[in-house]
Every structure is written in C-alpha cells, then in structure tokens.
Amino acid sequence: MSITQTQRDETGQAAGTNCWNCQAASTGAHFCVACGKIQPLPAGTDYFAFFGLLEKLSLDSTQLESEFHKLSWKLHPDNFVRASEFERDLSLNRSSELNDAYRTLREPISRVEYLLLRRGLRKEGTTKQQAPPELLEEVFELNESLDRLREARAEGGDLATLREPLDAAQSNFQEKLEEVDAELAQIGQEWDVALEAGADETKQQAMLARMNLALNRRSYIRNLVASVQKELAEAYTRLV
Amino acid sequence: MGRVAGIDLGTTFSLIAYFEPQTGVPKCIPGPYGSTLCPSVVSVDEDGKVIVGEPARALLLTKPERTIYSVKRLMGRGVADVQEELKIFPFRIDPAGRNVIRVSLGDKWFTPPEISAFILRELKSWAENYFNEPVDRAVITVPAYFNDAQRQATKDAGRIAGLEVLRLVNEPTAAALAYGLHKQKRGYVAVYDFGGGTFDISILKLVSTTEGDIYQVLSTNGDTHLGGDDIDNEMQRRTRQRILQLFQTDLANRQEDIQELRQILIAAKHALSAEDSVLLRFDPAGGKMFEELLTRTEFEKWIEPIVARTMTPVKMALADAKLTPNQIEEVVLVGGSTRIPLVRKTVGDYFGRAPHCELNPDEVVALGAAVQADILESGVKTMLLLDVTPLSLGIETMGGVVAKIIPRNSTIPASAQELFTTGVENQTGIDVHVLQGERELAKDCRSLAKFQLKVPPGPAGLARIEVKFLIDANGILQVAARDLRTNAEHTIEVQPSYGLSDAEVERMLEESIEFAEQDFSERQVIEARTEAETILAATEKTLAHPRASELAPGERRAIDDSAAQLRAAMAGSDYKLMRERIDALNQATMHLAEILMNGALQTALEGKRLEDV
Numbered sequence: 001m002s003i004t005q006t007q008r009d010e011t012g013q014a015a016g017t018n019c020w021n022c023q024a025a026s027t028g029a030h031f032c033v034a035c036g037k038i039q040p041l042p043a044g045t046d047y048f049a050f051f052g053l054l055e056k057l058s059l060d061s062t063q064l065e066s067e068f069h070k071l072s073w074k075l076h077p078d079n080f081v082r083a084s085e086f087e088r089d090l091s092l093n094r095s096s097e098l099n100d101a102y103r104t105l106r107e108p109i110s111r112v113e114y115l116l117l118r119r120g121l122r123k124e125g126t127t128k129q130q131a132p133p134e135l136l137e138e139v140f141e142l143n144e145s146l147d148r149l150r151e152a153r154a155e156g157g158d159l160a161t162l163r164e165p166l167d168a169a170q171s172n173f174q175e176k177l178e179e180v181d182a183e184l185a186q187i188g189q190e191w192d193v194a195l196e197a198g199a200d201e202t203k204q205q206a207m208l209a210r211m212n213l214a215l216n217r218r219s220y221i222r223n224l225v226a227s228v229q230k231e232l233a234e235a236y237t238r239l240v
Numbered sequence: 241m242g243r244v245a246g247i248d249l250g251t252t253f254s255l256i257a258y259f260e261p262q263t264g265v266p267k268c269i270p271g272p273y274g275s276t277l278c279p280s281v282v283s284v285d286e287d288g289k290v291i292v293g294e295p296a297r298a299l300l301l302t303k304p305e306r307t308i309y310s311v312k313r314l315m316g317r318g319v320a321d322v323q324e325e326l327k328i329f330p331f332r333i334d335p336a337g338r339n340v341i342r343v344s345l346g347d348k349w350f351t352p353p354e355i356s357a358f359i360l361r362e363l364k365s366w367a368e369n370y371f372n373e374p375v376d377r378a379v380i381t382v383p384a385y386f387n388d389a390q391r392q393a394t395k396d397a398g399r400i401a402g403l404e405v406l407r408l409v410n411e412p413t414a415a416a417l418a419y420g421l422h423k424q425k426r427g428y429v430a431v432y433d434f435g436g437g438t439f440d441i442s443i444l445k446l447v448s449t450t451e452g453d454i455y456q457v458l459s460t461n462g463d464t465h466l467g468g469d470d471i472d473n474e475m476q477r478r479t480r481q482r483i484l485q486l487f488q489t490d491l492a493n494r495q496e497d498i499q500e501l502r503q504i505l506i507a508a509k510h511a512l513s514a515e516d517s518v519l520l521r522f523d524p525a526g527g528k529m530f531e532e533l534l535t536r537t538e539f540e541k542w543i544e545p546i547v548a549r550t551m552t553p554v555k556m557a558l559a560d561a562k563l564t565p566n567q568i569e570e571v572v573l574v575g576g577s578t579r580i581p582l583v584r585k586t587v588g589d590y591f592g593r594a595p596h597c598e599l600n601p602d603e604v605v606a607l608g609a610a611v612q613a614d615i616l617e618s619g620v621k622t623m624l625l626l627d628v629t630p631l632s633l634g635i636e637t638m639g640g641v642v643a644k645i646i647p648r649n650s651t652i653p654a655s656a657q658e659l660f661t662t663g664v665e666n667q668t669g670i671d672v673h674v675l676q677g678e679r680e681l682a683k684d685c686r687s688l689a690k691f692q693l694k695v696p697p698g699p700a701g702l703a704r705i706e707v708k709f710l711i712d713a714n715g716i717l718q719v720a721a722r723d724l725r726t727n728a729e730h731t732i733e734v735q736p737s738y739g740l741s742d743a744e745v746e747r748m749l750e751e752s753i754e755f756a757e758q759d760f761s762e763r764q765v766i767e768a769r770t771e772a773e774t775i776l777a778a779t780e781k782t783l784a785h786p787r788a789s790e791l792a793p794g795e796r797r798a799i800d801d802s803a804a805q806l807r808a809a810m811a812g813s814d815y816k817l818m819r820e821r822i823d824a825l826n827q828a829t830m831h832l833a834e835i836l837m838n839g840a841l842q843t844a845l846e847g848k849r850l851e852d853v
Contacts, residue, residue: 073451092713095653096711099652
C-alpha cells in the first residue's frame, strides 16, 4: 500500500473546459479532439455519462461489454508507461473509473441502486432492514420454524420432520424474490419510457420512490432466503 | 537506460526471460550452470558473502544454518502469521520483529524482501552477462492470490535489487499470455497454477476487439500456502515416522539429515511422474540403511488430500465467474507440481478435457512476464491484459464489522470513495482501518493499514473528508484524502500493518549494493578503465622505442591526440565512450605497431640463413 499525498486537483475540469495540453476549447469525452491527450476526470462524473449513455435501466449488455473493452484498450495504464507522471495519473484515474462504472452498470440490480444513489434516494452502504408490512406474518412463521430447528440441533432432536416447513418457506420466499425482480423490471421499463418522453421531475421522483421500495423489499427477502439456506445447509449437511 | 526482462520470483525456483524481437517469442536465459532455473536459495558464508542459486542449494546440505529456501512464504507477512510455517520450515525468525519479519542468515538479520532481492540480483546478472548490457527494469510475477502486503513486499524486493518494477503480473495470467492463446482461441480459459508454495486458479475470457485482443480475467482464487512444498512435507512426515518406527531414530533437530532426506524425497517425487515406483535409500545414522520401495499408487494415496484442496478454490473461481466446468474451452497447467499425473488427472476429469501442458510448466510464467515487459517497454500494444483484485477491500465500521468497498474480482485499476465525518463534538481525528478479505469481521480479515484523518475541532458531522481508495494495475492500494469543505489535499500518515516504509527500502537498497556484486555498469566502467590503462602504458612504451621516430609527424600527433582523449574519457564513467576511444587509439597506433613488428622480425632474422627460417 502506498500513499499519494499530492494527487492533482480534478475540480474545475468539467466537460467543456479547455484541454490541459493544447488549450483547445472543446475536448472529447476521454481524449482531447484536437491533440488526442487523455483528459482529467470531471468532478462527479456519472457512470452512465462515462459510457455516453442516458440514465436508462434497460441496457444491451453485449454492447456495454464491447464498449468497455474498447475503452479499456485506450485508457489502460499500459498505454501510459512512458508518458508523463501527470498523464499516468490521469490514465490510472480514468481507467479505474471505467472499471468501476462497468462493474456497477453491468448488473441490473447495482444499476438501479446506482441510479437511486445518484438521485439522492439511497445512501451508499445503507439498506433498510425492516420487514415490509405485507410479509410480517410469513416472516414471523419462518422465524419460529428456524427457532425450532436451532433448538432441535442444540438438543439433538429429530431434524428430519422440521425440514418440510422450512423448505416450503424457502421456495415461497424464492417465488417472492422472482416477483419483486419482475416488478423492478416493470418499473425500469416505465422509467425508460418516461425518461425518453421527457417526464417532469415530480413524475421521475415518484417512479424512483417506487423503485426504492421494491429494492428494499428485494434486499430484505434476499437476506431472508440466504439465511434460511445457511441454516438448512448447517443443519442437514450431515444427513444428506 | 538498460534492458527490460520478465522475472518469475518463485518459491522453489526463479527465472528470468526476455522477448526476442527477431523471432517474436519470449525466451528464458540460462545461468552459469546451464539451467534456466535458479533455485530460490540464498546462503551467507562466514565472510558475509552472499551465495545464490545452485551453489546455495548445495550448501543447504552442509550449512543449513546459514542457508534459506522458500522465503517467498514469508513475503508480506507478520511474525504471528508464520507460526505454522515455523513448525515445518527451518526459518530462524527474530521474535522481536513487529510488523516485518526478520530472518537470521549467517550472522545478520534480513527481511524477506532483502533475501528475495539477492535472488533478483542474481537473475539480473544472468541477463546482463547474456546481453552484455545492463538490465534495470522488470515485470515481476506474483501469485494471483497475493494480498496487498505480499505484492508490496515483492515490489520492494525489486527496488532493493536495483530494478524498476514496471508491473507486477499475476502468475496464471502471465502463463496464459505465454501460450499466446489469443492467436487461435476465443472464449473461456482456466489456468491452474500449482507451484512450489502457492496455488492459483484464474478464469479468463479471451475477446477480440477492433483494436486488438484482450485477456480479461473474470475471477481468481487460490491458496498462498499450498504447493509442492506441502507434498514434500507430507512425504517427509511419513518417511520420518517410518524411520522412527524401524530404527527408533528421530530426525527432529538433525538439520543436515532432514535436508538430505528432503532432497531424496523430492527426487523420488520427480521420478514418480514417469515411473511406477522408486526406491528410497537413506542412511539415517551409522550403518542402518533405510531402504523402501515407494509406488506411485502409495504416493498418490499420500498426496490425494493435498491435491483435493486445490479443487475448492477452482469451484469458487468458477462460481464467481458464473460459469460451469463444461463452459471452459481451454485448461492451462502451470507450475512444477502439475507434472504429477494425479494432478493432471484430477484437473482433466473435473473440466472434462485434456489440459494444455505443451510449454515447460517451470518456464511458462517467466515467458509470459517477458511478453508483458515487451508490451510495456516497446509501447506497441499487441494485446491487453485486464486483471482483477483477488480479495475484497474493506474498511472497519462500528462494532468491528467490515464494509466492503471494492469487491473481489473487480477489474483493476479499481477505486472507491468514502466520505468520513466526525461523530462527536470537537473530535480532532477520524480513525480509518483498511482491510482485505472476505470475512465479515475485521478481526478475521487481513489488516492493511491504519491511519487517522486529522480534522479541526468543531461540531459533530461538520468535517467532510473524502478518502479515495485506488487499487492500481499492480494490485497495490493507494490512498488519497481531500477535505471537501476546503477542497484541500489532506495529509495522512499511514502505518502499513505489514511491510517496509519507503525509507527502509531506500536504506536496504544502499546496503544491498555492499553485499552484492557491483552493478553491471560499474563493473563495465572498471573493466574499461583497466583496459585503457594497459593500452596507454603500452603506447607510451612503444613511443619511447628508437624506431618510433620512423613515424610521420601527422601520425605521431594522431596518437598523442587519441591518448589524450582516452585519458579524458577515463575521468568520467561512460564506459561506452572509453571503449570507443580505446578503439580509436588502437587504430592510431596501428602503423607504429607495424613498424615495431617489422623491426623485431628483422632483428630476429638477421644472421640466419634463408633455409633456417
């Protein structure tokens, strides 16, 4: 690990400012159109813009991947081994941004999360862990079954009979996970259409709020399924 | 600037290779013993002289207490980490060492990067003798599963050896490059790298773009403490048990016997890759000869659990790449341990296809490093390598829980920004603890560094410090901080949890020069000066000869001028210039030499009849 204390200031380099090298007024997305030099990252670039995309949620993943490869070829530090330290730094920052952007946008869920983050509906690393009200009853039952399982394990009781309700609960929640995924995809489509049609801010915010709810629900169910799977695996590996 | 090379700094053997532009293929450079393999063994004799490679390996038998092997196992680790190692390996470690291990070698203490630097210097001299030119930059390979501290230690070793490390490349990825698979293949490739001390698996995707071909690593996994050494140790354990049973002779604390038995067992392991059985013969103590037949079947029974341990990382890497074994189109084997038939069979069965092993598994990593070195050096990119970080990067949050900020298998360079603020009024510092690993709790992950962000006292939550964590193309973390309110660079002082500070590396670089042979160019300067002195003395002597007066005045002036120019060059340290002027002086004195030769001939012939000649 090494510490950079003198990283260059990237602010004030928003798109449209002059090229640091040739002073050309209009620079391209990643390289200056006039002199071809790599350009600093504008402060707060967004990942969609990095790929020259609108904030739409449906993405052609093959196209995104090929764009990623194309930009990698141009921006990678391999190209700048013999360049000035300043340019090496730009390449390091820009290619890491490229990799971060691709990693985030290629998965549909992280793509939605990122959009919500950008629009101020989520904070990084925070997900609500309250049970959605409509699931309360089922979650309560599931927790009881899990308690019985843990008890039986601790006391060496009969595990075999406890398995069925847990398996049932697991497939029930798995189904719900698929439902919420479908719901998210549906809102995503509506979002894309609205964005294209130039929907106003109020309308956009309403859709984003719906997405946020669905996403929280999804993350809650997913954690639930994962913990049931873990408990089942721990309890039954020796029986299989 | 000198040449570039690719180096495989291995647990058991190290190699150096270069890319030959005429043939377009990489080649390994042989050392003074004819082999391209330099045993990663270092010995320090009574006079403090450092011996590396083959002669050091011989000293393992006679001077085990002054000799060290498998030092790669100690790179980037702390004293507490290596307690298991110490039970098996005869390392003598300074118990007082804190975040850097110090090993006793001869009469001094050395850190693992210093010992690795001795090996690098040896390889560097192999290449310099081969090219008759200095080598000052290199691509060095590391196990894909090496963490930040292990990578940094490798980079430090390069610097201590006087090499600019252009890039650290992951060993399995280097192997894929060496095979040049992009020339005929597209699709998914698995590289199974079972070396002397480490195991790696990498899953790659080969893609063509309009610009060129890309080797994109999708996932990597491994075990930095699983290798041929473990097979040797298991053979050792079983054989020693058998010797104890037969002769009531315990080899514990008998270093010389242990080393001898170790070499016998390694030879047996190698033989069993081709033979069905091998005779173990060893004299544990005066007269009682241990003699037993070891069959391949029995050997395979011994090592089966070790080979099985490699399959867990293989399955995890495939799962991370979201692939199944039958989607893999090529399997490449790397590392000496993949010569073992059981290993080949296990891998072949799992993927359902015969693995690639055309290239020498010992050389393939160094060859790949040479290819990458050439790409970086020549600036002509024929292909691009996109590698990943093997472990998740995280920071410690409330309750000792780790928040992952860069997930494992992210393409590098990769970065993450975190905003830090104060929790209580008038807090003047924010502690940041950076970790690497997959576990949830900080105590179960690898600590990389701790640092404190200094903030002026004020209300809670007022300070806003943005910290940027960036993993570079070597897989090494860089940290930079900025105060968002003032937009000023933020000074942070980081104490790496394991490893050397820059100042320590600098000091070691200076010290290492005392130990090792002189630098190539220094050596060249000394040699050129000596030669210049010889020729100047000879010129002076011949000019004093009576027959020198036969020279034309112009010739005489030319000689004087050339000699003066050579003397001027000798004052500097440009050995190439010295050589040029030596040649010029030789040229200028040619006629003088002829005159003297003829004269000498005449003198010799005088008084002799023609038929006597």
